[in-house]
Amino acid sequence: MKDMRSLFVRAIAVPLAMAAVFAISGCNLAAKPTPAVAVSGSAQVRIGSTTTFIASVTNLPTTSVTWQVNGVTGGNSSVGTISSGGVYTPPASLPSPDTVTVTAISVSSPTTTGSAQVIVWNPVPSISAATATLTAGTTYALEVDGTNFASGATIQSGTTSLSTTYVSSTELQATITLPSGTTSLSVSVLNPDPGSVASTSASATIYLASVTAASRLLDQATFGPTLSDISTVQNEGIDSYITQQFNTPYTPLANIPATLPAVCLSANTAYVCEESEWWQTVLTGNDQLRQRVAFALSELFVISSDTDDGRTIVFYHNTLAQDAFTNFYTVMHDVSVSPGMGAYLNMLNSAKAPTGQIANENYARELMQLFTIGLYELNQDGSLQLDSNNNTIPTYTQAQVQAFAKAYTGWTYATSTGGVPTRYPNSTPNYTSPMVAVESEHDTTAKTLLNGTTLPAGQTAEEDLTGALTNIFNNTNVGPFVCKQLIQHLVTSTPTPAYVARISAVFANNGNGVRGDMQAVIRAILEDTEARAGDTNPAFDGGHLREPMLWMTNYLRAVGFTNTDANGSYYSLSNYSNNLSERPYRSGSVFNFFPPSYVIPQTTLNAPEFDLENTASAILRLSLADSLVNNKITSFNINLSSTSTLGQIAASSPSQLVDTLGVMFMHGQMPTAMRTEIINTITGLTNAAQRVRVAVYLVITSSQYKVIH
Amino acid sequence: MNSKRRSFIKYASLAAAGNFIGLRPFGALNALAQSPTNYKALVCIFLFGGNDANNMLIPFDTAGYNNYSSIRGPLALAQNTLLPLTPTPNFALNPNLPDLQTLFNNKNAAFVANVGNLVQPLNRAEYLAGQNAPTNLFSHPDQQLEWQNAAQSAVTPTGWAGRIADVLGSSYNTNATIPMITSVAGDTLFCNGNATSPVSVSPGNLGAANCSEGTECTARQAAAQAMLTFNSGISLVQADDNITTNAYSYAKTLSDAVQSISPLTTVFPSNNSLASQLKQIAQIIQVRAALGVQRQIFFASLGNFDTHADQLPLQSALLAQVSPAIAAFYNATVELGVQNDVTSFTMSDFARTFQPNSNNGSDHAWGSHHMVFGGAVNGGQIYGTFPTLSLGGPDDSGSNGRWIPSTATSQYAATLAQWFGVSSGNLPTVLPNIGNFTVNNLGFV
DSSP states (O other): OOOHHHHHHHHHHHHHHHHHHHHHHTTOGGGGGEEEEEEEEEEETTTTTEEOOOOEESSSOOOOOOEEEEEEETEETTTTEOTTEEEOOSSSSSSSSSSEEEEEEEEOOOOOOOEEEEEEOOOEEEEEEEEEEEEEETTTEEEEOOOOOTTTTTETTTTTEEEEEEEEEEEEEEEEOOOOOOOOOEEEEEEEESSEEEEEEEEEEEEOOOHHHHHHHHHSSSOOOOOHHHHHHHHHHHHHHHHHHHHHHOOOOOOOSSOGGGTTTTSSSSSHHHHHHHHHHHHOOOOOOHHHHHHHHTTTOOOOOSOHHHHHHHHHHHHHHHHHHSSSHHHHHHHHTOHHHHHHOOOTOOOOTTTTTOOHHHHHIIIIIIIIIIIBBBBBBBBBBBBSSSBBBBBBHHHHHHHHHHHHHTEOOOTSSSSSSSSSSSSOOOOTSOEEGGGGOOOOEEEEGGGGOOTTTOOHHHHHHHHHHHHHTTTTHHHHHHHHHHHHHOOOOOHHHHHHHHHHHHHOSSSSSSSSSSHHHHHHHHEEEHHHHHHHHHEEEEEEOOOOOOHHHHHHHHOEEEEEOTTOOOHHHHHHHHHHHHTTTTTTSSTTOOOOOOHHHHSSBGGGGGOOOOOOHHHHHHHHHHHHTTTTTTTTOOSSSTHHHHHHHHHHOEEEEEEEHHHHHHTTTTHHHHHHHHHHHHHHHOOOHHHHHHHHHHEEEEEHHEEEO | OOOOOOOHHHHHHHHHHHHHHTTTTHHHHHHHHHHHTTTEEEEEEEEEOOOOOTHHHHHHHHHHHHHHHHHGGGGGGGGSSSOOEEEEEETTEEEOOOOHHHHHHSSSSEEEEEEEEOOSSHHHHHHHHOSSOOTTTOOHHHHHHHHHOOOSTOOOOOHHHHHHHHHHHHHHHTSSSSSSSSSOOOGGGGGOOOOOOOOEBBBEEEESOOOSSGGHHHHHHOOOOOOTTOOSSSSSHHHHHHHHHHHHHHHHHHHHHHHOOOOOOOOOSOHHHHHHHHHHHEEETTTHHHOOEEEEEEEEEEEOOSSSHHHHHHHHHHHHHHHHHHHHHHHHHTTTOTTTTTTEEEEEEBOSSSBBTTTTTOOOOOOOOEEEETTOOOOOOOOOOBBBOOOTTBSSSSOOOBBBSEEEEHHHHHHHHHTTTOOOTHHHHHTTTGGGOSSSSSOOO
């Protein structure tokens, strides 16, 4: 400061002294040269570039000048800065007004100044990424990221200027309508005047689903979203993804040999292998939708290794997986003749009753009550039909149960080659072939079924079975009864009646006059407006609790894992899910792990999975979450260390970590308060791995996550 | 065949007295409620799937047994394997229930014959004429729920234990730190009241959740609990927030309560699901003072009684679990000095067809026999009316031996509820159909 002040003083002193000399000498004043400073330079400068002003100083002892911008020495970030050499750098965004005055002040004579005006032009915009995401019909949400976007910038598609929302200098948004089937879109950004200029054009990535829509769909249609699958659905769109999944070959569970392989030996029973196969398939199979639908069907057509051999459950699961995209009648038929269901609900070896006994009613009753039509006559929207006294109407009578029981008599295990045995019952199980009928054990009397339909006397077992299943299949209750449960398993516990009615209509007729078309039903369930409402409205009330096995697979698929068992067994996972009252094909009864009718106490919410959620299981789930995030799962390595992808993010940015988890687990819709709470909790942690563990724990144990919505 | 209706003199006399007994004790109850030693517990053991009680309590006199044997055919238990009941020599027990035999012969257990869901008294003619009967007879879920809600249909959303908690909570458990009802067998309608909810306990897992984050555990839990208070607007998220909030609270209360107790010396059988549950119940009873409870209701269960095929070995294995489990539990109550304060009882979907099916099994039926045990039980007796074991006979709802109950679930429940402290004034609140029956106290406890 001191030095500068002394310089300044000297600079002023010199011209004063000279003026005194001129006055005393009496020289000709008219000829006396006038001191002047003239500034020259470009009339405009674009943000992002610089321009140099030249000060011409005349008739002064020195040519030194100081520079001001709009009266501020050296300028500032609002009006731009200028160096001692006259190099002017415009501000980052347009000054207001956009013309600034650059002034040079003579050092020798500070009253001697010169100025020039310069118009600041908008910068040249630049695009780093552009995405067009289908939102509805042919409307896409366009987002362009880049730099130097000026207020008032517009996104250009060809020669069209789109109505653009300016988010920031790095993000613009617009909506655009594109012809269906559009696969490429070129966009540019035009900054407005002053100095209107366009970016070079860039190719927008066309997404047929948003991150939210894609990950919600995957939560409904698979065993859990992965970042890779989210990207796939975004690229393909929901409809194409479903089609692609319909066409994906099924992943069979491997048959279990009679002599148990090492992988099963931990408990020395076949179900160890079966459960291992199931976990591995649902976690790693490409046929995710098929496996997810098979899982839903397995919770409708329930069998259990409580009484069934694991070998027959493998066959049963493969049957469900193969039939998942066929016709509901095929599912009914194949389930009915499967040795797994046969053994579980006793159609196996149910002979025509000798005098003094009755035909076994078990399968006859439960096929109707639990699997197909339920207890009460339903409207197509799933609501109860009522009689004139406002009473519910039973769907069948005890006499009809007994008639169906007779229709199902005569079936036993097939021979090892799939044929009809010579002895009844066949005491040598064939777990992997459909049951076969021994006609001499079939009750051939006439049977009166639903709606008074009669199976005439003298029919074969297969004829009676076909007649009985057709009688049930064509009952108008099947659509609403089955479709509502499929909706509850895949999408929401609480569909509106209208949603159920829309799917029931598809069940009744796929558009080509076919009843029971599973592909049409599944697509309709997943693409329904009510299933998709949450894609754009996070507050849409619906969803369902992640049942324990899904909660586990969702976590494992999201974060990734390596199986470390010496035999490649996935069976250990059952030991963990078992604490939460679930393990594959191991329901305690034919009523599944949770009944479809379950209503949360003291509410009217029919939310089946909540039957498993109570003050004890909630604590057990917390304990399991602790094991999952701390890599304490036997036979698995789950890497959440500081060197993992998440660990590296956590080290640099807790908020970025939480946002990443928001995409991985919560459809990119984590509520703000939750996000803040988690960020605040982990920011103080110095260990990146612990940041990841605590953050992931808080996400997966939150009710917001546990309830898919 | 002797198909004579087997009536019990005890039933008539006690039932008649029951009307008065049902009213009499309550003058004294309020005084008793003041006493810190005044503790009572009810323990429900639900046998899911429909226990075939026809093969639990069996006629033992020659004519009775022969009738039983001739109709049951392949399901008949050999007479020389049955366990005699000394006080009621005309009946014997399934051979897999030796501990129940001991309890009964020592007058610490009783049976109630042919109990089941009823809206009003019903005989065969009335039933066949379509008079008011429970909905969805022979359906597992419906009959399970109707046993639990003591209502005509499964739709009624509260259980009779839950309604007991509703009416008694303010009289007894004024300083309680947990709900009156504890389920050790998951969520079940029985335990849900209009205003009260149960605590669920996973046997052997009483405490708080595990945490591997060392000094950060407190912060992690605080954040998790804080997030439960963020209103989401999503109904099911809110429901799960409520459950989880209670879970944190109860886990802390229970783990604090059991922290310094000495383990029970009574040995419970291992590899026995029911025994594990009853052991957990005994442990909670042990810390009743710390929990501040004077009245508790517990729910335990055992499944797989749905024996449509191969019934004999399947039911034998199940009853062989029940027998030592209830013996150990009774012994544990003796060890705790509360055997006269704890009354246990069974419920089940229904009994099974007396007539066998062609798979060596039996199918869904209706009225069933149930056991009640504990020091307060007027044991060594069979209450109610044993059905006439005749296909198409006076107690059969059809022709396969699906007995129309002669005693209603509501009456069975009312007897237990009154012992527990429900006043006659509150009885219709707890058991809305009880007024349809002449007798509201069967006198077995």
